[in-house]
Amino acid sequence: xxxxxxxxxxxxxxxxxxxxxxxxxxxxxxxREAMRLDPADRQVALEYAFLCYETKRQAEARRVFDRLRKTxxxxxxxxxxxxxxxxxxxxxxxxxxxxxxxxxxxxxxGAHYELxxxxxxxxxxxxxxxxxxxxxxxxxxxxxxxxxxxxxxQALHRVEEAGAALLAASxxxxxxxxxxxxxxLPSRYPYVYEFRRALELDPGNTELRRELAYLLxxxxxxxxxxxxxxxxxxxxxxxxxxxxQLGLLMLERQEHREAEPLLERVLEGEDRDLASRIRAxxxxxxxxxAPPASAPAAQPVHVRELAERSFQAGYxxxxxxxxxxxxxxxxxxxxxxxxxxxxxxxxxxxxEAVSWFDLARRSPDPxxxxxxxxxxxxxxxxxARFRTTAWLFPFYSSRWRDVFSYGQVxxxxxxxxxxxxxxxxxxxxxxxxxxTGGALPQYLSESSFIFGIGLASLPWxxxxxxxxxxxxxxxxxxxxxxxxxVPDYRGGIAFARAAGTPMGRETGGAFYETNADGVxxxxxxxxxxxxxxxxxxxxxxPVQALGGLETQLYWNANLTVDVRREYWANVAEFxxxxxxxxxxxPPSLTFSINFLRGxxxxxxxxxRGPNFYDFRAGFWYAFTR
Numbered sequence: 001x002x003x004x005x006x007x008x009x010x011x012x013x014x015x016x017x018x019x020x021x022x023x024x025x026x027x028x029x030x031x032r033e034a035m036r037l038d039p040a041d042r043q044v045a046l047e048y049a050f051l052c053y054e055t056k057r058q059a060e061a062r063r064v065f066d067r068l069r070k071t072x073x074x075x076x077x078x079x080x081x082x083x084x085x086x087x088x089x090x091x092x093x094x095x096x097x098x099x100x101x102x103x104x105x106x107x108x109x110g111a112h113y114e115l116x117x118x119x120x121x122x123x124x125x126x127x128x129x130x131x132x133x134x135x136x137x138x139x140x141x142x143x144x145x146x147x148x149x150x151x152x153x154q155a156l157h158r159v160e161e162a163g164a165a166l167l168a169a170s171x172x173x174x175x176x177x178x179x180x181x182x183x184x185l186p187s188r189y190p191y192v193y194e195f196r197r198a199l200e201l202d203p204g205n206t207e208l209r210r211e212l213a214y215l216l217x218x219x220x221x222x223x224x225x226x227x228x229x230x231x232x233x234x235x236x237x238x239x240x241x242x243x244x245q246l247g248l249l250m251l252e253r254q255e256h257r258e259a260e261p262l263l264e265r266v267l268e269g270e271d272r273d274l275a276s277r278i279r280a281x282x283x284x285x286x287x288x289x290a291p292p293a294s295a296p297a298a299q300p301v302h303v304r305e306l307a308e309r310s311f312q313a314g315y316x317x318x319x320x321x322x323x324x325x326x327x328x329x330x331x332x333x334x335x336x337x338x339x340x341x342x343x344x345x346x347x348x349x350x351x352e353a354v355s356w357f358d359l360a361r362r363s364p365d366p367x368x369x370x371x372x373x374x375x376x377x378x379x380x381x382x383x384a385r386f387r388t389t390a391w392l393f394p395f396y397s398s399r400w401r402d403v404f405s406y407g408q409v410x411x412x413x414x415x416x417x418x419x420x421x422x423x424x425x426x427x428x429x430x431x432x433x434x435x436t437g438g439a440l441p442q443y444l445s446e447s448s449f450i451f452g453i454g455l456a457s458l459p460w461x462x463x464x465x466x467x468x469x470x471x472x473x474x475x476x477x478x479x480x481x482x483x484x485x486v487p488d489y490r491g492g493i494a495f496a497r498a499a500g501t502p503m504g505r506e507t508g509g510a511f512y513e514t515n516a517d518g519v520x521x522x523x524x525x526x527x528x529x530x531x532x533x534x535x536x537x538x539x540x541x542p543v544q545a546l547g548g549l550e551t552q553l554y555w556n557a558n559l560t561v562d563v564r565r566e567y568w569a570n571v572a573e574f575x576x577x578x579x580x581x582x583x584x585x586p587p588s589l590t591f592s593i594n595f596l597r598g599x600x601x602x603x604x605x606x607x608r609g610p611n612f613y614d615f616r617a618g619f620w621y622a623f624t625r
Contacts, residue, residue, distance in 0.1 A: 008037040012044060025055050042068060042076040049080070053087065059121045062087045091122040102131070109138045113145070120152055128152045140204060143169050144177045151184060161201075163194055168202035171211060175306065182315050189317045192216065206232060210242055222249065233262060240266045304336065311343060319343050334363030338372050345379070354379045381624045387412045388625045395592075395618025402433040402444055412456070419458045425468060426451055434476060446523075448472040450488050467491030472523060489522040501539040503550045503581060503590070511552065512536040528563045535577070542583070552579040556594055561601070570601040573614075588622045 001010050015030035031048035038044065045068055052061035065087065068080035098115035105111060116131035129152045136145035150165030167190055170181035190198075195212040202208065213228035226249055232242035247262035267275050307322035320343050326336045341356035357379065360372035381387045389412075394405040405428065412423040429446040452470025472488040495516040501509030517531045537554025556577050562569035577594035594616045603610050 006037055008034045008041065008044070011037070012041075015047070024051055027051055028055055028057075042072040046076060046079060046083075049083065053083070058087055058091075059123065062091075062121070063123065088122065091118050094118045095122065095124070095127075107138060109135050109142075112138065116148065116152075120148075125152050125156050129156065140202070143172065143202075144174070146202065147177050147181050147184075150181065154184065160197065163190075164197040164201045167194055167198040168205055168208055172205045172207035179306075179309055182310070182318060187315065192219075206235075206239060210239075213242070213245070217245075225249075304333075307336075307339065311339065316343055316347050320347065334360050334365060334368050334372075338363075338368050338375075341372065341375060345375070350379050350383060354383055383414070385414050387414065389622065390624075391620070391622035393618065393620050395616050398615035399598075399612055400431075400433065400444055402431050404431045404445055405429075419460075420455055421458065422453070422455050423468075424451075424453055425470070430475070446472065446474075447476045448474045452488065452490075454491070462495050462497045464494045465492075466494070486523060490520060492517060492519040492528075503539060503552055503579065504542075504583070504587075505539065506541065508539055508541045510537070511539050511554075525564060527566070527569070529569055530561050532559045534558070537577075548583045550581050550583070554578070556596060558596075565602055565604075567600055567602045567604060567606040571598055572601060573598040586621065586623070589619065590621075591617075591619045593617045 001007065001014065004010065011030045011034040015027040015034065018024070018027035018030060028048060028051035031044055031051060034044045035041065035048050045064055049061045049064035049068070052058070052064065062084065065080045065084035069077050069084050071077070072080075095115060095118050098111055098118065101108065101111040102115055112131045112135035116128045116135060119125070119128035119131065129149060132145050132149040132152060136142060136149065139145070146165045146169035150162045150169060153159075153162035153165060156162075163185070166181045166185050170178045170185060172178075192212070192215065195208065195215065199205065199209055199212070209228055209232055213225045213232070216222075216225035216228065226246060229242045229246040229249070232239045233246050243262045244266040247259040247266065250256075250259035250262070304322070304326045307319050307326055310316075310319035310322060320340070323336055323340045323343060326333065327340065330336065337356050337360040341353045341360060344350070344353035344356065354376060357372045357376040361369050361376055363369040363372065381389075388409065390407070390409045392405070392407040394403065396403050407428045408425060410423050410425040412421040414421060427450040429448060429450070431445040431447070433444055434447060450470060450472045452468040454466055454468025454470075456466035457464055468491060469487075469489050471485050473485050496514070498511065498513045500511030501507070502511065513535045515531070515533045518528065519531070520526070520528045534557040535554045536557075537552060539552050543549040543551070554577050556573060556575050558571075558573040560569055560571045573596045575594060575596040577592060580591045580593075581589060594614075596614045596616065598612045598614060600606055600610045600612075
């Protein structure tokens with residue numbers, strides 16, 4: 001199936017195998033995919049429906065049996081009809097019984113809830129929605145009814161009503177209900193109007209209203225935020241957090257008389273931590289130390305569990321909120337600091353993420369500190385005001401019997417959030433033979449240091465644009481027709497992407513890499529060159545017997561063309577290659593060996609043959625500071 005995921009017969013075989021080893025849920029999922037891939041296979045559909053029934057998904061089983069009893073051959077229709085009636089008859093009779101119970105006792109929570117549950121299983125969704133809502137109105141503390149109501153409204157495509165019910169269920173409910181509600185909500189953070197719609201449905205939801213108040217406060221809508229805090233403070237004197245926030249907002253406006261009773265309520269309340277923070281903000285002496293607890297509090301652990309579940313489910317905003325609460329409860333928990341860094345990194349807030357990684361790398365736990373150290377070093381260069389990158393690529397070419405070397409040192413300046421970065425650069429391009437020799441010797445490389453000032457875009461999906469102006473200084477002396485120093489203007493676009501298994505993984509796998517560059521160089525007669533390089537192959541597992549040797553075996557496919565149609569700039573190359581490195585080496589240091597067969601696509605002015613072989617061996621090294 002990894003090779004051919006669309007093969008229905010393989011999914012059937014895997015499904016039956018799961019049944020033999022006693023895994024009906026896994027078997028159900030394979031039959032579901034097989035049914036999707038081959039809708040005409042009635043036997044697969046029957047197997048899927050029976051497994052849905054066995055794994056407590058009666059509504060789905062009933063729907064599939066209902067479809068099969070109306071289509072297909074006589075045998076499958078008869079089987080589906082019998083199975084459908086076995087499911088539908090008890091549901092239909094149960095709905096009628098609970099309808100009568102609701103008529104006799106309209107305030108009976110259990111009667112409304114059972115009627116709604118059976119109606120949902122029978123796909124009578126309007127009836128189910130009506131009685132889930134009535135059950136919740138009878139017992140509003142049972143917010144699991146809001147979860148059920150939101151799920152049914154989603155099935156009815158009543159999107160706004162469903163969002164309101166699920167948002168209300170996700171706040172202020174028992175943890176399991178809240179978690180399941182979040183799984184049905186969009187991954188983004190709710191908008192203000194969605195909070196208000198949820199409060200219209202569930203006006204007594206204190207946590208929901210408080211979260212809306214803090215959202216409004218963060219958006220600078222202080223008047224609306226104060227209205228919500230005032231509502232919470234007046235509704236329940238036990239909501240000390242809202243009273244404290246409202247009191248502090250009033251103090252900022254110099255309304256001391258109105259703020260005083262609110263803050264006194266907090267200072268006299270049972271929340272010592274909140275009272276201590278308020279005393280600190282008011283410049284009052286701290287409270288005396290509390291007596292030691294007989295047992296450690298369980299709340300931080302509980303909050304960490306909620307954060308982990310939210311992170312795994314992809315609800316990053318919720319995970320961030322829980323992680324901040326866990327850090328407040330235990331400021332020296334380095335695992336929480338590390339998770340805060342990763343969460344902020346995934347939310348694209350690298351500026352704050354790097355500070356958490358910086359803290360986490362001080363952990364006494366070697367695993368946490370090592371992971372945080374790697375993350376910090378990866379993020380820090382991209383956030384620094386000045387960033388210096390350097391790379392070096394020397395290699396030997398048998399075709400030219402020469403050693404070439406190319407390199408660059410570049411220092412960039414970060415301009416806030418602008419997508420462009422100015423830089424200064426020093427390039428080097430040289431070789432050892434210098435010329436080809438013979439009656440008409442040709443230079444084999446630029447043999448120069450190129451100093452320049454440029455501007456580059458930030459990478460976007462592997463694509464970068466750049467341009468620079470400077471001068472090239474030859475280290476060989478004056479060339480014929482050129483001086484020691486000549487103007488050099490160059491620029492272009494660069495694209496790089498990779499997929500598959502890179503070097504350094506414990507498991508092997510295929511990989512593919514592509515690099516494409518379009519480069520204008522004024523010194524080559526204002527020529528525009530286009531390079532396209534492709535490598536695809538396999539990354540074996542590290543060879544532990546050779547010190548953990550890491551390798552990649554690949555095939556090269558390279559193409560170079562230009563607009564001036566020079567013979568030396570229109571070449572196609574292909575052939576095998578291998579990369580080598582050991583774990584003890586710097587991460588970016590890699591040796592490569594390539595055997596290439598080349599073809600000149602244009603031969604006008606070519607002093608050599610149109611085809612060539614070339615053995616190339618060298619290494620690549622780069623670093624960023």
